[in-house]
Amino acid sequence: xxxxxxxxxxxxxxxxxxxxxxxxxxxxxxxxxxxxxxxxxxxxxxxxxxxxxxxxxxxxxxxxxxxxxxxxxxxxxxxxxxxxxxxxxxxxxxxxxxxxxxxxxxxxxxxxxxxxxxxxxxxxxxxxxxxxxxxxxxxxxxxxxxxxxxxxxxxxxxxxxxxxxxxxxxxxxxxxxxxxxxxxxxxxxxxxxxxxxxxxxxxxxxxxxxxxxxxxxxxxxxxxxxxxxxxxxxxxxxxxxxxxxxxx
Amino acid sequence: xxxxxxxxxxxxxxxxxxxxxxxxxxxxxxxxxxxxxxxxxxxxxxxxxxxxxxxxxxxxxxxxxxxxxxxxxxxxxxxxxxxxxxxxxxxxxxxxxxxxxxxxxxxxxxxxxxxxxxxxxxxxxxxxxxxxxxxxxxxxxxxxxxxxxxxxxxxxxxxxxxxxxxxxxxxxxxxxxxxxxxxxxxxxxxxxxxxxxxxxxxxxxxxxxxxxxxxxxxxxxxxxxxxxxxxxxxxxxxxxxxxxxxxxxxxxxxxxxxxxxxxxxxxxxxxxxxxxxxxxxxxxxxxxxxxxxxxxxxxxxxxxxxxxxxxxxxxxxxxxxxxxxxxxxxxxxxxxxxxxxxxxxxxxxxxxxxxxxxxxxxxxxxxxxxxxxxxxxxxxxxxxxxxxxxxxxxxxxxxxxxxxxxxxxxxxxxxxxxxxxxxxxxxxxxxxxxxxxxxxxxxxxxxxxxxxxxxxxxxxxxxxxxxxxxxxxxxxxxxxxxxxxxxxxxxxxxxxxxxxxxxxxxxxxxxxxxxxxxxxxxxxxxxxxxxxxxxxxxxxxxxxxxxxxxxxxxxxxxxxxxxxxxxxxxxxxxxxxxxxxxxxxxxxxxxxxxxxxxxxxxxxxxxxxxxxxxxxxxxxxxxxxxxxxxxx
Numbered sequence: 074x075x076x077x078x079x080x081x082x083x084x085x086x087x088x089x090x091x092x093x094x095x096x097x098x099x100x101x102x103x104x105x106x107x108x109x110x111x112x113x114x115x116x117x118x119x120x121x122x123x124x125x126x127x128x129x130x131x132x133x134x135x136x137x138x139x140x141x142x143x144x145x146x147x148x149x150x151x152x153x154x155x156x157x158x159x160x161x162x163x164x165x166x167x168x169x170x171x172x173x174x175x176x177x178x179x180x181x182x183x184x185x186x187x188x189x190x191x192x193x194x195x196x197x198x199x200x201x202x203x204x205x206x207x208x209x210x211x212x213x214x215x216x217x218x219x220x221x222x223x224x225x226x227x228x229x230x231x232x233x234x235x236x237x238x239x240x241x242x243x244x245x246x247x248x249x250x251x252x253x254x255x256x257x258x259x260x261x262x263x264x265x266x267x268x269x270x271x272x273x274x275x276x277x278x279x280x281x282x283x284x285x286x287x288x289x290x291x292x293x294x295x296x297x298x299x300x301x302x303x304x305x306x307x308x309x310x311x312x313x314x315x316x317x318x319x320x321x
Numbered sequence: 322x323x324x325x326x327x328x329x330x331x332x333x334x335x336x337x338x339x340x341x342x343x344x345x346x347x348x349x350x351x352x353x354x355x356x357x358x359x360x361x362x363x364x365x366x367x368x369x370x371x372x373x374x375x376x377x378x379x380x381x382x383x384x385x386x387x388x389x390x391x392x393x394x395x396x397x398x399x400x401x402x403x404x405x406x407x408x409x410x411x412x413x414x415x416x417x418x419x420x421x422x423x424x425x426x427x428x429x430x431x432x433x434x435x436x437x438x439x440x441x442x443x444x445x446x447x448x449x450x451x452x453x454x455x456x457x458x459x460x461x462x463x464x465x466x467x468x469x470x471x472x473x474x475x476x477x478x479x480x481x482x483x484x485x486x487x488x489x490x491x492x493x494x495x496x497x498x499x500x501x502x503x504x505x506x507x508x509x510x511x512x513x514x515x516x517x518x519x520x521x522x523x524x525x526x527x528x529x530x531x532x533x534x535x536x537x538x539x540x541x542x543x544x545x546x547x548x549x550x551x552x553x554x555x556x557x558x559x560x561x562x563x564x565x566x567x568x569x570x571x572x573x574x575x576x577x578x579x580x581x582x583x584x585x586x587x588x589x590x591x592x593x594x595x596x597x598x599x600x601x602x603x604x605x606x607x608x609x610x611x612x613x614x615x616x617x618x619x620x621x622x623x624x625x626x627x628x629x630x631x632x633x634x635x636x637x638x639x640x641x642x643x644x645x646x647x648x649x650x651x652x653x654x655x656x657x658x659x660x661x662x663x664x665x666x667x668x669x670x671x672x673x674x675x676x677x678x679x680x681x682x683x684x685x686x687x688x689x690x691x692x693x694x695x696x697x698x699x700x701x702x703x704x705x706x707x708x709x710x711x712x713x714x715x716x717x718x719x720x721x722x723x724x725x726x727x728x729x730x731x732x733x734x735x736x737x738x739x740x741x742x743x744x745x746x747x748x749x750x751x752x753x754x755x756x757x758x759x760x761x762x763x764x765x766x767x768x769x770x771x772x773x774x775x776x777x778x779x780x781x782x783x784x785x786x787x788x789x790x791x792x793x794x795x796x797x798x799x800x801x802x803x804x805x806x807x808x809x810x811x812x813x814x815x816x817x818x819x820x821x822x823x824x825x826x827x828x829x830x831x832x833x834x835x836x837x838x839x840x841x842x843x844x845x846x847x848x849x850x851x852x853x854x855x856x857x858x859x860x861x862x863x864x865x866x867x868x869x870x871x872x873x874x875x876x877x878x879x880x881x882x883x884x885x886x887x888x889x890x891x892x893x894x895x896x897x898x899x900x901x902x903x904x905x906x907x908x909x910x911x912x913x914x915x916x917x918x919x920x921x922x923x924x925x926x927x928x929x930x931x932x933x934x935x936x937x938x939x940x941x942x943x944x945x946x947x948x949x950x951x952x953x
Contacts, residue, residue: 244644
C-alpha cells in the first residue's frame with residue numbers, strides 16, 4: 074500500500090506548496106510512490122484518511138491550533154515544510170508588537186470583534202503546538218531537498234538535514250564570498266541544504282533555513298562587526314526569519 | 322626548453338579546445354577572482370591569476386561524484402560509475418601541482434581509489450609559473466612556489482613569449498601535435514630562471530619555520546593558548562578545509578531518485594571542522610569540541626602527515642587564510658605564533674607500525690552476499706549469518722570488521738563476531754541507525770552488500786601460551802566472540818581463560834548460549850554482571866559495573882593478556898583497575914569504535930589524532946594508544 078499524503082496550509086504565502094507543484098515531471102514520480110489525498114493548491118479531492126501530513130505555514134489563531142491538533146491526531150508522520158511552519162518565519166515579526174496594535178495598524182477601525190478569522194495570538198511555529206517528526210526548512214523549500222526527504226521516508230530511512238552551515242555548499246559552488254562584495258551574510262550560522270542559492274546569486278544569506286543547533290553566534294557577531302555591520306542592522310537581519318533567536 | 326610566441330600559444334590552446342576532443346580546463350576569471358573551468362576558447366584562459374577559489378583537486382576528486390549507480394527494481398544491483406574522459410588542465414601553479422602529487426599519495430598509494438585514478442591518469446597537466454603572487458600565499462617559505470616534477474608541460478608567460486618546459490613524453494607529444502614550438506633562446510631561458518629565483522621576494526607572507534620543523538613545534542605545543550584563543554573565533558564553517566588543495570576527506574551518501582527505482586551512491590567533500598564529522602550511529606561525537614576540531618586540522622597537516630608520509634600536507638597557497646572570515650585559518654600565522662613559544666612538553670602521537678594489506682580491485686564496490694540465518698538476540702540486537710554469493714570465504718581475522726551495504730540506505734561498519742571457520746560468517750547488529758534499522762527488516766535469503774574484511778584484527782599467535790582475560794561490555798562481546806571462539810578452538814595453545822561480561826540489564830545479555838558453552842570448557846571461567854535488574858527481569862548473579870568482576874579473578878598480571886572491548890566509557894576504568902594489579906601496558910589489548918566510513922584509510926572520519934582506527938585498528942595494544950589523547 075502506498076503511503077497516503079495530505080498537504081495542508083496555515084499562515085503562509087503557499088510558495089512552498091508551489092515548489093511541490095513545480096517538481097514538474099518528478100511530480101509524476103511522487104504520485105507514483107505516494108497517494109496524495111489532500112492538496113488544496115493542486116486538486117479538488119480531499120480525504121481525512123492519511124499517513125503523512127505536510128504542513129505549510131505558521132499557527133496564528135485558536136482555530137489554527139485546533140485544526141493542527143486534529144491533523145496531528147490523524148497523521149502517523151507530520152512534516153513541517155517551509156520557514157513559516159518550521160520557525161514561524163516572517164510571520165513572527167508581528168510578535169514585536171501587541172496583537173491589538175497590529176490589528177489596528179492593518180485593519181484600522183474595521184469591526185473585527187467576535188470574528189473568529191481575526192482572532193489572533195502571537196505567531197507560533199508548528200512545533201510550538203504539536204510534535205513535528207521531520208522538517209523541510211527554507212523560504213521557499215528546496216525541491217531537491219523535498220524529494221530527498223520524501224524518498225527517505227518512503228525507504229524507511231530517517232531524513233537528515235545538513236548539520237553544517239551554508240558556507241560549505243557556497244564554497245563547493247566556488248562562489249566569491251558575499252562579504253567580499255560588500256554585503257553581509259548569515260551563511261556561517263545557517264543550516265545548509267539550499268545549495269547556497271542566495272550567495273550564488275550574489276545575495277547574502279537571510280537565514281531562512283534556521284540557525285544551526287550549534288551556531289557560533291559570538292563568532293558570527295564578531296565577523297559582522299568586523300565588516301562594519303551595526304547592531305541595529307544585525308538585529309533586523311537575525312529577526313527576519315529567526316525572530317529573537319539571534320539575541321544580542 | 323621550448324618557446325611559443327603569444328600568438329602561437331593562443332593557437333595551441335585553441336587547437337586543444339577545438340580539435341583534441343578532450344575537455345580543456347583552464348583558469349578563468351570569475352568577478353575579481355579566478356576559477357578552474359572548462360575553456361571554450363583560448364582568450365578565456367588567464368595565466369596572470371594569483372590563486373583560484375577552489376584548487377584543481379576538484380577535477381580529480383569532484384565536489385560531488387557518483388561512485389555507484391544502483392538499481393532497486395527486482396534484484397538489487399550496483400555498478401561502478403566510470404569517468405575516463407580525457408582532460409587537459411591548464412594554469413596549475415607549482416604549489417597546486419605539489420598538492421596534486423600529495424593527493425596521489427593518498428588515493429593512488431596503498432589501496433588505489435579507482436574513481437580518482439581514472440580521472441587522474443586521463444588528465445594531462447600544463448602547469449604555469451606564478452606571475453602574480455596571492456596576498457596570503459606563503460608558498461616560498463615551503464619551497465612550493467616552484468616545482469620540477471608533477472607536470473606534463475610547465476609554461477612561463479614572460480610577456481610576448483610563453484616559455485615551455487617539457488615534463489613528460491605525453492606533454493612533448495601534446496605540444497608537438499597541437500603547437501608550433503621552437504627552441505627557447507638562452508635569453509628566454511635566463512629570464513625564466515631569473516624570475517623563479519626572484520619569486521620568493523614577492524611573497525608578503527612567510528612561515529618562520531621550514532616545513533621540516535613543523536612537526537616538532539606542533540608536538541611541543543599541544544596545549545598552546547593559540548588553540549583556545551583562535552577556536553573561540555571559529556565559525557566551524559568548514560571553509561578552510563573546503564578550499565584546501567590537500568584536504569581529501571569525504572563522505573558518502575545514497576541518493577535514490579524520487580521514483581524509488583534507481584539511485585546513485587555519491588561521494589562528497591567533507592571536513593574535520595564540521596561537528597558531525599566524527600558522529601557514529603549510536604549518537605556519539607568523538608571530536609565534539611571546537612578547539613579539538615580547530616587544532617586537529619593543523620596537526621593533520623603539520624604533524625600527522627609528516628609522521629605518515631614524510632611531508633607537510635600544506636603547500637602555502639593561502640586559500641584558507643584568504644577565505645576565513647574571522648582570519649584564524651592561516652597555517653603560517655599559527656606556526657609563527659607557536660614557533661617562539663615552547664612549552665617543552667613534548668607530546669607525540671606515533672602511528673603503530675601496521676602492514677596495510679592490499680585490498681581487492683574495486684575498493685568501494687560491495688560484494689553481494691546473502692543472509693543465511695537471522696536470529697533475534699535482544700530487543701536491539703540481531704545476529705545474522707551471512708555468506709558471500711561468490712562462494713569465497715571472507716578470509717577474516719578475529720576482530721576485523723566489514724562494511725555492510727544496503728543500496729538506497731548506505732553503509733555501516735559491523736564487526737565480525739564469528740571465528741574464521743568456513744564460508745559463513747556472523748554479524749551481530751545493534752539497531753541504532755539507518756542501515757542497521759533497515760537490516761532488521763530483511764528476511765533470510767535477502768541480499769546485502771559486503772566490503773572487507775578491514776582493519777587490524779587480534780593476533781592470536783602473539784597471545785599463545787598465555788592466560789587470557791576477556792573483558793567486555795554490551796555489544797563489545799560481538800567482536801570479542803570471534804577471538805574467544807578461536808581461543809577455545811585452539812584450547813591447547815592457551816592457558817587459563819576468564820571471560821568477564823557486563824550488560825546494562827539481564828534482558829540485554831548477548832550470546833547467552835555461548836556464555837554457557839564457554840563456561841563448560843575446561844579451565845574457562847565465565848563471570849557476568851548487570852548494572853541493574855529492573856522489575857520483571859530475573860537475575861541471581863552479580864550486580865554492578867564490569868569493574869566489580871575484576872577483583873574476583875586471580876590472574877597473574879605478567880603472564881596474562883587482557884582483551885577489552887566495550888562502550889567508550891568502559892576502557893578508562895577497566896584499564897585503571899588492571900594497571901593497579903600490575904599488568905604491563907603491552908599485555909592489554911583494546912578494540913576501539915570510531916566512524917569508519919570507508920574502511921580503507923582515506924575518508925578521514927575515524928582518525929584519532931594521527932591514527933586511522935580503520936587500518937591501524939580497530940585492535941590496538943594499549944601501549945600503542947595510551948598517549949593518544951583522542952583514543953580514550
